[in-house]
Amino acid sequence: DTEVTQTPKHLVMGMTNKKSLKCEQHMGHRAMYWYKQKAKKPPELMFVYSYEKLSINESVPSRFSPECPNSSLLNLHLHALQPEDSALYLCASSQEQVGYTFGSGTRLTVV
Amino acid sequence: DQQVKQNSPSLSVQEGRISILNCDYTNSMFDYFLWYKKYPAEGPTFLISISSIKDKNEDGRFTVFLNKSAKHLSLHIVPSQPGDSAVYFCAASMSGGSNYKLTFGKGTLLTVNP
Numbered sequence: 267d268t269e270v271t272q273t274p275k276h277l278v279m280g281m282t283n284k285k286s287l288k289c290e291q292h293m294g295h296r297a298m299y300w301y302k303q304k305a306k307k308p309p310e311l312m313f314v315y316s317y318e319k320l321s322i323n324e325s326v327p328s329r330f331s332p333e334c335p336n337s338s339l340l341n342l343h344l345h346a347l348q349p350e351d352s353a354l355y356l357c358a359s360s361q362e363q364v365g366y367t368f369g370s371g372t373r374l375t376v377v
Numbered sequence: 378d379q380q381v382k383q384n385s386p387s388l389s390v391q392e393g394r395i396s397i398l399n400c401d402y403t404n405s406m407f408d409y410f411l412w413y414k415k416y417p418a419e420g421p422t423f424l425i426s427i428s429s430i431k432d433k434n435e436d437g438r439f440t441v442f443l444n445k446s447a448k449h450l451s452l453h454i455v456p457s458q459p460g461d462s463a464v465y466f467c468a469a470s471m472s473g474g475s476n477y478k479l480t481f482g483k484g485t486l487l488t489v490n491p
Contacts, residue, residue, distance in 0.1 A: 272420075297477060308466055308481035309421065322478065356420050363409040363470055363477045368420035 268293060272357050272369035280377055281347060287372045289340040289357030295365065298340040300332060301356040303371070309356055315340060347376045380404045381469050383482035391490055396454040398485050400467030403448065407469040411479070412441060412452045415464045424465075425452070457489045 270291045279285050289298065297316050301309040314322035315334040329351075331343040340357055352375045360366040382401045390396045400410075408429040413421035427434040427441045427450065434441050440453045454461055467482040 270420075299478075306484075308483050309479075310481075311478050314478060354418065354420075358420075358479075360477055363472060364426070366411060366470075366477065366479060367423060368413075370420045371418070373418055 268367065270357055270359055270367050270369035272355075272372050274372060275370065276373045276375075278375045278377060279344065279347065281349070283347075284343070284345045286344065287342040287355055287357075287374075289342075289369055290338055291359040291367070292338055293359060293361070293365065293367070294337075295359035295361045295367075296337065297360050297362075298334065299358040299360075300330075300340070300342050301358060301368075303354045303356060309368075313342075344374075347374075349376050352376045378403070379483075380407075381467055381480050381482040383465075383467055383485050385485050386483070387486040387488070389488045389490060390457050392459055393456045396452075396457045396461065396487055396489065398452040398454075398465050398467075398487065400450045400452075400482055401448055402450075402469050404469070404471070404480075405448070406471045407480075408472050409470045409477075410441070410443060410450050411468045411470075412439075413466045413468060414461075415466060415484070421466060454487075457487075459489045459491050461489050462487060 300312040303309045313332045318334045333341040354371045356371045357369040411426040412424040415421045425439045443450045464484045468479040470477045
């Protein structure tokens with residue numbers, strides 16, 4: 267299995283909702299990432315987990331809360347988001363510098 | 378400060394010809410470079426990578442060249458096909474530790490005309 271699987275593919279949520287994005291990989295990669303991509307912009311790093319521990323938080327607002335339940339799973343919990351948080355959220359995994367693989371993303375719309 | 382630059386927002390080439398996409402970087406600590414292809418509303422798809430100990434890496438129709446002294450890399454696609462039409466991102470990372478943050482350029486939209 268050489269894929270990173272993200273669910274759901276699309277999500278529409280209100281500003282008072284709580285939702286979660288899920289990411290799964292079975293490549294044995296020890297680093298997992300959340301990126302955010304707005305239209306016509308490059309992906310921007312949000313969080314890095316290394317060996318199931320949060321190692322980088324790129325000053326992301328607390329309304330985004332990451333969680334790594336085990337080495338294969340990565341969640342992003344969303345609460346009280348703003349319309350400007352609407353974007354494509356990408357999960358990725360890697361083993362050191364090689365094999366850096368992205369999922370197909372979750373298209374999030376906040377209404 | 379933009380550490381990875383793709384100065385051409387778009388490129389148009391004829392089918393069968395060579396496509397050359399360019400990327401410059403400013404951080405000399407970067408030692409691993411990747412090219413990704415991306416369609417709208419999809420995740421980036423890995424194409425090819427190169428380590429700073431090499432100056433060329435080839436995979437089928439895709440070749441990446443690295444000029445460390447100029448802090449410049451390029452992706453060559455030969456021959457170009459209409460299915461290659463997409464946004465191409467250059468990305469860079471540095472070794473050390475167990476996290477490998479990718480720093481992306483802004484992307485170049487490649488259009489291959491039949």
